[in-house]
Amino acid sequence: MKTTHIILAQRNLSVGNITENKARIIEDALDACDGKKADLIIFPELALTAYPPEDLLLRANLYEQIQGALREILPLSENIDMIIGHPEQQGGRLYNACSYLRGGKIQATYHKQNLPNYAVFDEKRYFTAGAANCLIQLADIPTAITICEDLWEAAPARQAAAQGAELLININASPYRIGKTAERQELLKARAAETGLAIIYLNLVGGQDELVFDGDSMAIDNEGHLAFHAPQFQEGLYLLALSRKDGKIAIRSEHPAPEVLSTEASIYQALVLGVRDYVNKNGFMGAVIGLSGGIDSALTLAVAVDALGAENVEVVLMPSPYTSAMSNEDARAMADKLDVACHLIAIDKPFAAFSEILAPVFAGLPADTTEENIQARCRGVIMMAISNKRGRLVLTTGNKSEMAVGYATLYGDMAGGFAPLKDVSKSRVFQLAEWRNSRGDGEIIPQRIIKRPPSAELRPAQKDEDSLPPYSILDPILERYIEQDQSPTQIIAAGFERDTVLEVVRLVDRNEYKRRQAAPGVRITARAFGRDRRYPIASGYKEN
Numbered sequence: 001m002k003t004t005h006i007i008l009a010q011r012n013l014s015v016g017n018i019t020e021n022k023a024r025i026i027e028d029a030l031d032a033c034d035g036k037k038a039d040l041i042i043f044p045e046l047a048l049t050a051y052p053p054e055d056l057l058l059r060a061n062l063y064e065q066i067q068g069a070l071r072e073i074l075p076l077s078e079n080i081d082m083i084i085g086h087p088e089q090q091g092g093r094l095y096n097a098c099s100y101l102r103g104g105k106i107q108a109t110y111h112k113q114n115l116p117n118y119a120v121f122d123e124k125r126y127f128t129a130g131a132a133n134c135l136i137q138l139a140d141i142p143t144a145i146t147i148c149e150d151l152w153e154a155a156p157a158r159q160a161a162a163q164g165a166e167l168l169i170n171i172n173a174s175p176y177r178i179g180k181t182a183e184r185q186e187l188l189k190a191r192a193a194e195t196g197l198a199i200i201y202l203n204l205v206g207g208q209d210e211l212v213f214d215g216d217s218m219a220i221d222n223e224g225h226l227a228f229h230a231p232q233f234q235e236g237l238y239l240l241a242l243s244r245k246d247g248k249i250a251i252r253s254e255h256p257a258p259e260v261l262s263t264e265a266s267i268y269q270a271l272v273l274g275v276r277d278y279v280n281k282n283g284f285m286g287a288v289i290g291l292s293g294g295i296d297s298a299l300t301l302a303v304a305v306d307a308l309g310a311e312n313v314e315v316v317l318m319p320s321p322y323t324s325a326m327s328n329e330d331a332r333a334m335a336d337k338l339d340v341a342c343h344l345i346a347i348d349k350p351f352a353a354f355s356e357i358l359a360p361v362f363a364g365l366p367a368d369t370t371e372e373n374i375q376a377r378c379r380g381v382i383m384m385a386i387s388n389k390r391g392r393l394v395l396t397t398g399n400k401s402e403m404a405v406g407y408a409t410l411y412g413d414m415a416g417g418f419a420p421l422k423d424v425s426k427s428r429v430f431q432l433a434e435w436r437n438s439r440g441d442g443e444i445i446p447q448r449i450i451k452r453p454p455s456a457e458l459r460p461a462q463k464d465e466d467s468l469p470p471y472s473i474l475d476p477i478l479e480r481y482i483e484q485d486q487s488p489t490q491i492i493a494a495g496f497e498r499d500t501v502l503e504v505v506r507l508v509d510r511n512e513y514k515r516r517q518a519a520p521g522v523r524i525t526a527r528a529f530g531r532d533r534r535y536p537i538a539s540g541y542k543e544n
Helices: 018-035 054-058 060-078 154-162 180-195 263-281 295-308 325-338 348-362 369-390 400-405 426-437 447-451 471-483 488-493 498-510 512-516
Strands: 004-010 040-042 081-090 093-102 105-111 135-138 141-147 167-172 198-203 205-208 211-214 218-220 226-229 236-245 248-252 287-290 313-317 341-344
Touching: 004 018, 004 198, 018 040, 018 060, 018 081, 018 236, 060 081, 060 093, 060 105, 081 167, 093 141, 105 141, 141 154, 154 180, 180 198, 180 218, 198 248, 205 263, 211 263, 226 236, 226 248, 263 295, 263 426, 287 295, 287 369, 295 313, 295 325, 295 426, 295 447, 313 325, 313 369, 325 341, 325 447, 348 369, 400 426, 400 471, 400 498, 426 447, 426 471, 471 488, 471 498, 488 498
Parallel strands: 004 040, 040 081, 141 167, 167 198, 287 313, 313 341
Antiparallel strands: 004 236, 081 093, 093 105, 135 141, 198 218, 205 211, 218 226, 236 248
16 A cells, blocks of 8 residues: 555634635645645535534525535645535535545535534534445545544444444544543544544634634544644644555654643633634734733733734723722733733723712612722723724623622623633632743733732722632532532532522522623633523522
8 A cells, every 4th residue: 555645734714704714725735735745635624614604504695605615626636635524505404514525526425423412512403414424435545534523422433444444534623621632532542442443533723702623633543542643722734644554554643742731721722712813803903901900800911912912902900999009000010011002091080970970869878889880880981992992802801700600790891892711710710820920931910919819999998708709619619500510409418518509509590691791702611601501591490
């Protein structure tokens, strides 16, 4: 057998932009056959539309564009074989498909058999499941093609092996979450052990709304050994050489093994990629952040600068009558350290004006959270005004712990277009801040920000723990209730104080209306707010 050279195109594509995606595919195919002398190039799941196209799949013109793109791509397959993912209409039904292009023709098309319909996935809303495997011949290697979820179910791989396949190519749009790399590796090794197949796993990379696709493409030989591993969160064209040795498929790659990312490093890179792509793919001129001197806005600023560059980020300090000198000093110090444009706009005057015009309506009523929320909403107006004038996206700074229990102000600190920390617990925020400071380019988040007790500073001497349990208690309860779907009874049985658990659960349940109005944010856990966790706003359900 001659050596077969395969290029894995781990690419960042744009949902709905078929013209741009087609151009990327053509450019990569030309590079693969001219520069790298490859025999085959493989693109990710639904590469022509990118993933997930959602209700764009209901637009008739989408399929005219897809067919036009395929007609332009097909001539390239005279010189290099191609596997491309795309939606396909056939017999009045819609399939999540991939086609094998060779000799200027579509030689075979596979329809995804297992359609995920859980967590962030709702493919059964759009697609019909395929019913048959697809085998092609690469040199003298009988090869099966499958798509993403087909690998997570045992049947397609087993059927392919039974039909004589020796290699399985699986194209993916698999989003990142904590621990996903290890799960993928174990899955590929298990499938190889069950079937004796060598497996090539290609994944999409890039941010799409709240989802981040991390690449992390791999190749496993027949014996379950990891033969190739692409970096996470990076685009690239990766060349594999396949040959037959002692009756087995040998896979070689000259690409060095990537750095194994720690949990904090992978989360941070997911946040950076998510922010970069959300800002750039939506055409904003950069980002603007309200910098308070607290740890959430400090971490958000670090992520934004790493994602967009300091020249594309500006911050606004908006002290209230209750903002400490320490907060202003630390915020200014961080802005100077990162060399971002910084504005100081105190909210004393707008707060006083609102208090004055509302005084007749509030007559005889004591001050409460209303006055705190007015301060936050003054800031929201300022931030959105700057966004409108400069064309920069407001990044909100709230974390998952706050969003879970409603410790945030609608149209105040929640006002903005994207929430980088939306799926990051407060405890994790501290860990990420320490990790970012340890990265080797100096301490960018002042230690005083990390060490001081968290506070909204909307009333005298305010601390988060005046209203909430300590985060060391709150976050484990939230993780069990939100991400693991444990009942209050189960959480209490795990050793948490009963009244605390019941109060946390009550806060989570009653604040769904706030979360429904929140900006999208990067998903990093198995259960994020948004498309991942969907609860009714008006609900009489109570946990027993």
